[in-house]
Amino acid sequence: MAEKREWSTIKEYEEILFDYFEGIAKITINRPRYYNAFTPTTVSEISDALRICREDQQINVIVLTGAGDKAFCSGGDQNVKGVGGYVGKDGVPRLNVLEVQRQIRSMPKPVVAMVNGYAIGGGHVLHVVCDLSIASENAIFGQTGPKVGSFDAGLGSSYLASIVGQKKAREIWLLCRQYSAQEALEMGLVNKVVPFDKLEDEVVEWCQIMMQHSPMALRMLKLGMNADLDGQVGLQEFAGNATLLYYLTEEAQEGKHAFLEKRKPDFHKYPKYP
Numbered sequence: 001m002a003e004k005r006e007w008s009t010i011k012e013y014e015e016i017l018f019d020y021f022e023g024i025a026k027i028t029i030n031r032p033r034y035y036n037a038f039t040p041t042t043v044s045e046i047s048d049a050l051r052i053c054r055e056d057q058q059i060n061v062i063v064l065t066g067a068g069d070k071a072f073c074s075g076g077d078q079n080v081k082g083v084g085g086y087v088g089k090d091g092v093p094r095l096n097v098l099e100v101q102r103q104i105r106s107m108p109k110p111v112v113a114m115v116n117g118y119a120i121g122g123g124h125v126l127h128v129v130c131d132l133s134i135a136s137e138n139a140i141f142g143q144t145g146p147k148v149g150s151f152d153a154g155l156g157s158s159y160l161a162s163i164v165g166q167k168k169a170r171e172i173w174l175l176c177r178q179y180s181a182q183e184a185l186e187m188g189l190v191n192k193v194v195p196f197d198k199l200e201d202e203v204v205e206w207c208q209i210m211m212q213h214s215p216m217a218l219r220m221l222k223l224g225m226n227a228d229l230d231g232q233v234g235l236q237e238f239a240g241n242a243t244l245l246y247y248l249t250e251e252a253q254e255g256k257h258a259f260l261e262k263r264k265p266d267f268h269k270y271p272k273y274p
């Protein structure tokens, strides 16, 4: 029997739910009528929630999911797809989901996809860019771009290939087939598959395990694995975190103090670890 836990609302939005439970933030795309397809509003709300997750010291791990038992996310809402992107209330076409992909990837905390049904198109890419994916047995995975007049040749292809291998990634995009949760598990696309009514329990358990571990260690591991694939931008992110660690040392503070005290810094006293 799945455990009933009391999530509290962090912030109210129109198209997503944003909840909190004991160190875990849960972002739920709340458009089950459209299989949780995203509009520019959905995406900008996810982006806002992710910004809060990044800043909030009470949030250690982030879970991304979809409402209901049919879909995690079915990608961009085809009803609002215009020329040049998805058209929001302001009439401007956007592809702002790319910003959300980057936010998930550079989030200095683990992000877990709780895949509760279809993860299709841009919705599939969202789970791909998460650090971990846990799926229910009814989950179905796939890309549709070449069938519906779009493609994600960025992280949706290159990062996918680094996960499942080049041949499989090309199959996924070129044939646009759908894959069961079991097939996804076999190709390393998800970490675990559980019955639907156990999904949240499993995800919360994984989050609780990670929360027992050193947040800085998790952060550096995530960014190191990103850096390996992300070229100069990955290096910049990783180096930024190395700078953060350096700023925490007395050695770095000596430089600042010396400047403010108008004296020469004395760096000789600091150890040169072999």
Ligand code: S0N
Binding pocket: 033, 034, 035, 037, 074, 075, 076, 077, 078, 079, 095, 097, 098, 118, 120, 121, 122, 123, 144, 145, 148, 149, 150, 151, 152, 153
């Ligand atoms: C998910 C599918 C396979 C489910 O099929 P099933 O079970 O037969 O249900 P349906 O009857 O088809 O769906 C139930 C209701 O939900 C609506 N709906 C489903 N998906 C969408 C959607 N994406 N947009 C709007 N509505 C959706 C159905 O219409 C149906 O409603 P009713 O009852 O009124 O008929 C199946 O639904 C499916 O294949 N869905 C479409 C999947 C898809 O093609 N998604 C878009 C793929 N493209 C992107 O996501 C682009 C991402 C992006 O933004 C991007 C990123 C980087 C670079 C470029 C882009 C770019 O946009 O180009």
